[in-house]
Amino acid sequence: MTKEITLDGAPDLRRIYATAALRRGNASDTLPDVRYSRAGIRLEVDDVVAYARVCRFPVTGTLPPTYPHLVAFPLQMSVMSGDRFPLPLLGAVHVENRIEVVRPVDVHEPLDVSVWAQDLRPHRRGRQVDLVSEVGVRGEVVWRGVSTYLSRGAEHPDVEAVEPPSTEALTGVSGGPVWRLGEGTGRSYASVSGDWNPIHLHALTARPLGFPTAIAHGMYSYARVLASLGPRLPAAGLSSRVWFRKPVRLPSTVRLRTVFEPSRSLSVLENVKGDIEHAVVENTW
Template identity: 70%
Template structure:
């Protein structure tokens, strides 16, 4: 049976990141048999409102689709910072995220959150792992997320890649909402999410970890995409998936293009201008939503 670490409150992620910075780089080929859990979590409404304001999400009696990830994220970091975890916490990059929501979650519902790791495997640019998060209320699992993190290292050219959907349907979509993401975007999101990873805060803290500037949190851009789709997405039985393609350097201007179909949407978040050819924008994220 797995070891279960039960937390009474959300940990301070700033302390976890400082501790991770003082540790030596880890190397390993197995995952610890550990779960991290919190029970009876009550949503703090002022914190939820601040999160919705930063991510441009509507407020209602139900939680935004990405909000349960915030409740699980600190538990993920406890697991990744713990003894025996084979990936170094600092420098790990969020490359993909999947969410399955069986129904909407009421703001006042008490929530139980469980997190564990699975499927340590090679990536073409290093090694990756899935962090699985389940949110339940009164014994009913209502939300499930899978966050895939990459630690760069030895390359594995023959490693399988995650299959993205074809973006051919987006060829006919010209234009869409544009957002200017200022230099302090990462700090603003960190303040409402608790994710103080230095790669998101300032160029001076991002450069030692391999990034020339601070980069936007992937889950921030993902939330912005879902917020822009708004009422076009159902509240029940929704499956959502994002592939983070290229980091959004801060400051930056991005554009969202979306193709709509019966029971699905397909979106791409891209730079307004990118590379040496302004006609070829940099693709930052691809988001696919589907429902019955």
């Protein structure tokens, strides 16, 4: 039977990250049957505006398509930091994300959020798991998200990899916006998202976790892509998927290239030389 845990407020992510260093996960092949929820969440308009400005979304009366992830993310961390969760939180790599915007969400609407883990499975380089989030308004599901995390460990070379769609259609697309991401990009995003994972904050805190420099949050890069494409994406009925390929080291300069088809767009975020893919984003509607 699923254990339902209802929280009155948002978990403290800094505390979760601080205590996560003491957890190493376990060898279990099962996930805890637990669901974390919050009900009637009232957003602060100033917080939404600050997020929109950092990620370059227009400031309107509705939530940016990636903003509900921020509301669900602390609950994801609560699930992953639990004693019975089989994968360690620190060192987990966000490799893929899917969102479905059922309809626009007004910034003043009260949100109900539920999060749970599912589909623990082998990966060529370890194990991965999906964290599923649903956001509702008065009983109506208005947004869904699936975040896939990889924990490196025992390798499974026979496992078939889930690859992003081919970017061959982008071969002839040479133009696109170029962004300079400064050394403090991770700290700026953490200040509006609450995601204070040390790999994003400074080279000194990233190096003990295996990164020579701080790296940009994957959801920041993803949000920047969707903000750039925003005028050409529908406000409702949008399904979006991102594959995180290579981390964006900070500071860095990146370029976005996109091709549009009927009811679909395909984008690649890459370094300016075009020889490193950081993310592939597919939108359908």
